[in-house]
Amino acid sequence: MTTTANSNRRIIYAKRPTGMPTVDCFQLVTVPMPQPGPGQALVRNDYLSVDPYIRMRMEEKDSYTSVMKVGETLVGRTVGQIVASQIAGFEAGDWVVGRLGWQDYSVAEAADLQKIDIDAAPATAYLGSLGSTGITAWVGLMEFGKPKPGETVLVSAASGAVGSVVGQLARQQGCRVVGIAGGPAKCAVVREEFNFDDCVDYKADTFAADLARAVPQGVDVYFDNVGGPILDAVLPLLNNFARIPLCGLVSQYNATEPYGIKNFRELFNHRVTLRGFVLSDHKDLWPLASKSLAQAYAAGQLKYRESITDGLENAPRAFIDMLHGSNVGKQLVRLRAGA
Amino acid sequence: MTTTANSNRRIIYAKRPTGMPTVDCFQLVTVPMPQPGPGQALVRNDYLSVDPYIRMRMEEKDSYTSVMKVGETLVGRTVGQIVASQIAGFEAGDWVVGRLGWQDYSVAEAADLQKIDIDAAPATAYLGSLGSTGITAWVGLMEFGKPKPGETVLVSAASGAVGSVVGQLARQQGCRVVGIAGGPAKCAVVREEFNFDDCVDYKADTFAADLARAVPQGVDVYFDNVGGPILDAVLPLLNNFARIPLCGLVSQYNATEPYGIKNFRELFNHRVTLRGFVLSDHKDLWPLASKSLAQAYAAGQLKYRESITDGLENAPRAFIDMLHGSNVGKQLVRLRAGA
Structure with missing residues (x-):
């Protein structure tokens, strides 16, 4: 045709x-x-x-x-x-x-x-990375994640379009950056191409233990794209005053029965700030985000x-x-x- | 003895x-x-x-x-x-x-x-009301709930020590205030003594429908003391950009198995800000809160x-x-x- x-x-x-x-x-x-x-x-x-x-x-x-x-x-x-x-x-x-x-x-x-x-x-x-995907990553991380140098930033769907940008931006902020992705091949890309400090395979039987080991200082920012059981596994690892920019729940979009978040109480115990966000609410930030992303790309610090x-x-x-x-x-x- | x-x-x-x-x-x-x-x-x-x-x-x-x-x-x-x-x-x-x-x-x-x-x-x-209980209510509502005149503030455990103060403070802010409490007697106290606009009995079989009817404009602030299934019932009623000061999860403290929050996704859909908090983190706000509470009490606007x-x-x-x-x-x- x-x-x-x-x-x-x-x-x-x-x-x-x-x-x-x-x-x-x-x-x-x-x-x-x-x-x-x-x-x-x-x-x-x-x-x-x-x-x-x-x-x-x-x-x-x-x-x-x-x-x-x-x-x-x-x-x-x-x-x-x-x-x-x-x-x-x-x-x-x-x-x-x-x-x-x-x-x-x-x-x-x-x-x-x-x-x-x-x-x-x-x-x-x-x-x-230089368009709405990258801007989504920038807004969620910078506006709601508020990463500080030395903090640990954890990113789900880390090999995906948004997640891969989040990790690279967080590295530029001086954070330890850990990804979560599905399978060893994706994890290798996250570590080697996107330059994350570590990446954990959520499909592995040892996921929970692997994740805990990958964030020895706990998690200060969890940039979440997936929700569901992975979020549940992350919640007990949050530090006090952690931030969760909630960018999406891709694990739930096709679920006919929603997954119940069991460790919800950790949000209270650790005095967490969770913020759902979508890009279209933050048009005021687009020019700044675009500029930052273009600069990072030009400097070779934004692979995709x-x-x-x-x-x-x-x-x-x-x-x-x-x-x-x-x-x-x-x-x-x-x-x-x-x- | x-x-x-x-x-x-x-x-x-x-x-x-x-x-x-x-x-x-x-x-x-x-x-x-x-x-x-x-x-x-x-x-x-x-x-x-x-x-x-x-x-x-x-x-x-x-x-x-x-x-x-x-x-x-x-x-x-x-x-x-x-x-x-x-x-x-x-x-x-x-x-x-x-x-x-x-x-x-x-x-x-x-x-x-x-x-x-x-x-x-x-x-x-x-x-x-003039001590740590009242200050908890004040900090959660004012610092994290950020109520605006005309908004709807929903409060769980509304007949309790913290909840009853939250509602009265929110009324002073010009909000529509709805409580959730257990049983008709408590609901009557919430409405009549604590001056909430309405109160819904979570023990009633018709709770979900009663709650929806009580918040015809949706919920802008949900001050949560209980977590669990009541939180799950509230989540679909949140307005965009709603705030949830999470003060406690009393429904979960004695649970041997945590309740899984099924409507978690609403936090994303409605771009909600949820914030767990405990009073001891906010000592800087105690003097202001104490003063506001004492003034409200002296003016007869704080019943307990x-x-x-x-x-x-x-x-x-x-x-x-x-x-x-x-x-x-x-x-x-x-x-x-x-x-």
Whole structure:
């Protein structure tokens, strides 16, 4: 299936999942190529970012974000180039990122688009470490984690897009940084590429003991992306006045029965501050975060990995695999061959 | 059994409990009357305060406070009068409060003692609403709850010593205040004496529906004293950016298996700030809190109730009954007949 000048492909939300989504929750449709009107631009999307938060938008029940209706185009950020523009200040050829959805082409307005500098970093970095993923890591760590030099920062989903950035930023703050990831291969990447001091495999039978050994001074900041039993294992290791920036609970997004947190009382015993947060509440911090991340990248202190799947038609599978934890670093879908 | 000039009675910690403490965890002993040395005073304790935190000190495992050793005198605050003093500035007849333990007489140093003004309020008030109980309520609500006029403040254990103060302070802040308490009688006291806008009976079969109906605008501050299933019922009712000052988890202190919090994810969905706190970390706030509470009391805006049990020998039973929730307001033990 190819996109012609007259047609556009998109993936629409076909069916609500129960538990883990399946490919029949998604449907690839071909629609006429959209035309930009006044104040609009047509964008060719080169890469699509698939992220855990999308799973939450697939729920019927209340969540932090508005839920998607069946029949809508899947939400997601893309990076691409403007093909035609009727927006002052945006021209054909400009590189942009935006939340333009799971589709080959999108029509967007100025407020939806942000220009990027592909000389400073590859375009895909603006979907990841230099984009909303990196900013999420920065805001959670710096604003709510408040790490101090010498403290221990523990990060779950440490090989993932957000976690890998958190650890590198925490190292720059002079912290001891320990990750939690699934399997020896991911742990090796976390230690060797992302430069964490240590990484513990939550799939190992010896997880609890391994974790305790990896944080001999206890945990001052737990940047949590997963919730569930891993959170329960971490709680007894918290130091007094620890902070937990709660960035997500990916272990729970597909759970049909929520996991009950047994060690909740540790939050009281250790006078912990826990803060749930989502990026969209903190737009005031984006410029500062972006600047800090760009500086770290330019200084070679911000490594990232991408897992790339080819073809819009394979985006549902890439998304589902990511929810299973198959990716390392940022999960992307390449929408244009050769991009 | 009576105290003579030559002997003193105290209750020592005799046995660690499993689950709910029993009276054989405590032992009444008679010891020689202590004599104050240089820099010390002898205090006759008139009233003893028994509080949930003492249960935590009876545990073997790590808790926020140092645990008691078997054989030690039970910890607890008392109010009484100085009998003999070798401390400059403290004289026989002065009224004082201090953490002087479960005993008829105590020897104490200046740092252990705080003078009180029994013309401004009854002596027992300095163990309750004008003392550490009231200050706990003030610190939790004002420092971590940060209530704003028009917001909804929900308080568990609302008929208890801390909860009843929290609600009255929150009303003064211009909030809608809803309590949670056990049984219709306690709920009536919460509404009628402590002036809450509403109170919900957690023992009723219709608790969940009653609670939802009582907070039609959702919950902005949940001052939690109990944890467990009540917390789980509250979490889905939180508004975005809600705050949870976590003052205690009395429902869990005697649990042999901790209750698993199933709705933990709501903390993320609603970007909640949860903060465990204990009073001793916030001594800098005590003067301001004390002053605010004294002003509220003088203005008739701070009502309190006391449940009084007579006799040191009955303190263990009073403590156990309080853990079962039999008290309304502050649970005290009168140590001196006629005090």
